[in-house]
Amino acid sequence: MKREIFEFFASLVERSSGISIATGKEYLLESRLDELAKSLGYRDHEQLYQVARTRLTRQLLDQIVDALTTNETYFFRDQHPFEALRKVVIPELVKKRQAERRLRFWSAACSTGQEPYSLAILLREYFPDLVSSWRIEILASDISESALEKARKGVYNQIEVNRGLPVSFLVKYFKQVGAHWEISEEIKRMVTFRKINLIEPLRVGPFEVILCRYVLIYFAQAMKKRVWDNLCRVLTPGGYLFLGATEIPPHLPPDMEKKILGKTICFRKKD
Ligand SMILES: C[S@@+](CC[C@H](N)C(=O)[O-])C[C@H]1O[C@@H](n2cnc3c(N)ncnc32)[C@H](O)[C@@H]1O
Known part of the structure; x- marks a missing residue:
């Protein structure tokens, strides 16, 4: 890939999403942009570059960013955070919120939905009274429209449901549709999906729990901090x-504390 083209796209994507594409990743950029170019009827990334350089629309910018996001995710990813939520965090918050009877969760880079759905399943499975009698809100957001579209559908293939999801949950909370598995309505209903770009000023919250996992790793240090x-x-x-x-967080503000819960590290805002 020509240097000038690499620099153009890398800078465009970093300015609009925070995602920093280091030199050395030219091949990745080229193959993803070639794919996008073809899907839009252009010859290759060079022709896409000419279009983006001279008449970049909001829609094309979104498509370019979307093509360059990494959407790797799976159900109950890393397991330990979900155990910490079940054993410590949610019970503690339940005690604290007896008066309001309301808990707000945010999966802040939810990709194709496995993370917020894992949370919804955990709540329904282990805290059924909460789900039936409290206001439990799960906001799930991402910058990638195509990831969100899949998340909203809640339909996964066999490989995706084999990754991290216990069979008992698969049987209980999904229905088989041909070769795919669709998450049940009762779980889908618990999650609200929205497109949110994390580098823009946040107009959501506040939340009792935020999961922002494996997204800041793609940002340069200054953006990570912001x-x-x-x-x-x-x-x-x-x-x-x-x-x-x-x-690792870029720094720990004075009102935040690091917590080790079982095998997971998380961060708590002091009371
Ligand atoms: C590797 S996935 C992580 C998904 C999930 N949190 C997990 O841990 O399994 C990273 C996600 O971050 C999203 N992302 C990247 N930059 C973003 C931004 N500026 N705002 C919101 N989401 C972003 C990508 O679209 C992608 O879906």
Whole structure:
């Protein structure tokens, strides 16, 4: 890929999504942009470049960003955070919110939906009274429209349901449709999907729990810090924020504390 084309797309994507594409990833950029170019009726990424450079529309920009996101995810990813939610976080929040009887969760880069649906399944399975008599809100958002479209459908193939989902949950919360599995209405209803770009000012919240896992790793340090600060801001006092297992926050603001819950590390906003 020509240097000038790489720099154009890398800079465009970083400015509009925070995703930082390092040099050395030219091949990745080229193959994804070739694919997008073909799907839009262009010859290849070079022709797409000419179009993007001279007449970039909002729609085309969204399609380019979408093509360059990494949507890797699976049900109950890493397991331990979900155990921490079940054993410590949710019971603690339930005690705290007896008066309001309301809990708000946010899966802040939900990709194709496995993360918020895992949370909804966990709540329905282990906290049925809460689901039936409290206001339980699960907001799930992502920048990728195509990932959100799949998430809203809630239909997964055999390989996807084999990744992380216990068979008992598959049988209980999904119905088989041909070669695919569709999540049940009762779980789907619990989750609201919205397109939210994390680098823009956040107009949501506050939340008792935020999952923002495996997304800040794609951002450069300054952007990571900005998004992290914004996430901490929309957390309620006593609320919990989870990053991916391998992720380290850029810094710990004075009102946040690090918590080790079983085999997971998370971050709690002080009361
Ligand atoms: C690797 S997936 C992680 C999905 C899920 N959180 C998990 O841990 O399994 C990263 C997601 O971050 C999303 N993403 C990247 N930049 C974003 C941004 N600026 N705002 C919102 N979502 C973004 C991508 O579209 C992708 O779906």
